[in-house]
Amino acid sequence: MSIIRTEKLNKIYDGEAIPVHATNDVTLNFDAGEFTALVGPSGCGKTTLLNLIGGLDKPTSGEIFVEDINLSTLSGRELIDFRLKNIGFVFQAYNLIPVLTARENVDFIMHLQGVDKTNRTNRVEELLTKVGLEDKMDKRPSALSGGEQQRVAVARALASKPKFVLADEPTANLDSTSTTNLLDIMLKLNEEDNITFIFSTHDSRVIKRARRLVTLDDGKVISNE
Amino acid sequence: MIFSIAWKNVWRNKLRSLIIILSITLGLLGGIFYLAFSNGMVQQQINGTIQTVISNIQLHNPEYLINNEIIYTIKNPEEKVKTIRQTEGVRAVASKLVSRAMASSAITGTGIVINGIDPIDERETTDLYSKIVEGSYFESDLKNPAVIGKKLAEKLKIKINSKLVVTIQNSSGDIAYGAFRVVGIYKTDNTSYDQMYVFTQKKDLSRLIAVDENTANEISILLKHNDLTKQVTDKLKNIFSEEIDSETLTIRSWDEIQPILKMLNEMTIQFTMIFVIIILVALSFGIINTMLMAVMERVREIGMLMAIGMNKIKVFSMILLETVFLSITGGVIGLALSYIAVEITGNTGIDLSIVAEGLNAWGYSAFIYPELDVIYYFMIGGLVVTTALFASILPARKALKFNPAEAVRHDV
DSSP: OEEEEEEEEEEEEOOSSSOEEEEEEEEEEEETTOEEEEEOSTTSSHHHHHHHHTTSSOOSEEEEEETTEEGGGSOHHHHHHHHHHHEEEEOTTOOOOTTSOHHHHHHHHHHHHTOOHHHHHHHHHHHHHHTTOTTOTTOOGGGSOHHHHHHHHHHHHHHTOOSEEEEESTTTTOOHHHHHHHHHHHHHHHHHHOOOEEEEOOOHHHHHHOSEEEEEETTEEEEEO | OHHHHHHHHHTTSHHHHHHHHHHHHHHHHHHHHHHHHHHHHHHHHHHHIIIIIIOSEEEEOHHHHHHOOTTOOOSSHHHHHHHHHTSTTEEEEEEEEEEEEEEEOSSOEEEEEEEEEOHHHHHHHOOGGGGEEEEOSSOOOSSSEEEEEHHHHHHHTOOTTOEEEEEEEOTTSOEEEEEEEEEEEEOOSOHHHHHHEEEEEHHHHHHHTTOOTTOOSEEEEEESOGGGHHHHHHHHHHHTHHHHHTTSOEEEEHHHHSHHHHHHHHHHHHHHHHHHHHHHHHHHHHHHHHHHHHHHTTHHHHHHHHHHTOOHHHHHHHHHHHHHHHHHHHHHHHHHHHHHHHHHHHHHOEEOGGGHHHHHHTTOOSEEOOOOOHHHHHHHHHHHHHHHHHHHHHHHHHHHTOOHHHHTTTTO
């Protein structure tokens, strides 16, 4: 069943000389439980497409549907609320809150959702255990390796029980061991819990393990397999 | 949790936060101490004037205030003194004869205000007796004793037991001469007063100006507390309303007698509060700068918070709380240190005897006891919070303008 649908999605930035088509008539469907990589050279529009799907940016034309909701019709405030309740984000630079522990970082998004403390505590421990950080829950990001920080970021992305997780170059800052560990965890979550992952990547190690590859070039989908 | 994050964020860059906290602390310490010092100085002048010179309330014949002639006396002064003594809030009452005169020694002469007093009653209403630096306070057996100020003694070049000749207009309008013997020399914190005011016994002065010994043209009232001034003044005006209406009596409180003192008191507080506000405005720019730096260092983090679904109100609140916490930390330390400094120096006093002559010439004591009502600490605390709220607007607005899609990739 299609969870995300884009129709003739265009995003045009005003370039210095000529307008830049970051995405060009992109029409795609993503089903629940997919493990999809958006690939292509730098500047091909991967991050823009993720931002549009994630409601962080508005398309110049075209539409994005998450289940039956047309993101183009939502106001700024509704989009913020939509992101909080429906989408998990994993960023290239982890973007954890440095003054909070791993536990608090994961807990925070549920706090924003208004989940009660008991449920939050149980879910934080469950998620950090799933990503293999059960013994580092009370460490701050500065005391964790890059790979561990990204695993906290994955746990945080899942904390809000999102419909799907968007990850922008999640392994770009990781060494090969950390990349393998992270991919193992993401695949396990995908297989066991049916979590939908859509991520942009350059990393051949990630591309090899993706179940579906969408290749972009100059903002256009050139292959979808 | 936003409170917790905001508080932790304050300490993210300890050195920077400590510098701004120290700035607020020192700014408040300086401002509040200056406020307490100025207030203490003025309050001492007011208290000194009330206790030594005018008391809290005075009664006169209104004509006396216009013409300053001794014939304009108060009707039935003894009866009035009795009535006033029974009024609630009154500590002591004294009736006196007051007149302008010339005082001469063998060397020179000068204009004075001569006060004919009952030394026992006067001791209850003023603290002049405690200001005696040479001789005694009417404890001599000498005939026609007089107590004069140190400045007058220096001007007339006279000392204890010297003769002081007083030239005065008597009740018939004729010039009368009287010889007084200096039995005591006083010194207050006001050199002008010391040069002008001479005290004799009422019975001696009344004889000189040919009036009955019970005659008085001034009744001074000392209250149990200065705060009772308005209440007792109103009560007395009510009691003596007939004479007030017939314009044979006027009742004035100390701030009506010396309006400049009241004005000085109010102006000092206002000016020093403006000074404190200027300090806080200056500090607010430092706070704004610090918070802008804090926001600009966290573009990616704030972008992430907005991306994952933290709404604008919460982002704004987080920055606002950080600013308020930073300012309140400095504010609380500043207020506490100021309170301690004011309490300590308020007890020990600050010795400015090195510039005593100048201060005394303006009626100020050379030993200043800073004082400040607790309400001012709360007011300034409120101003600190207001400053923090004001200072948080620009950094918070800056944070809200971030585009989360761009901010999460900032500097990557």
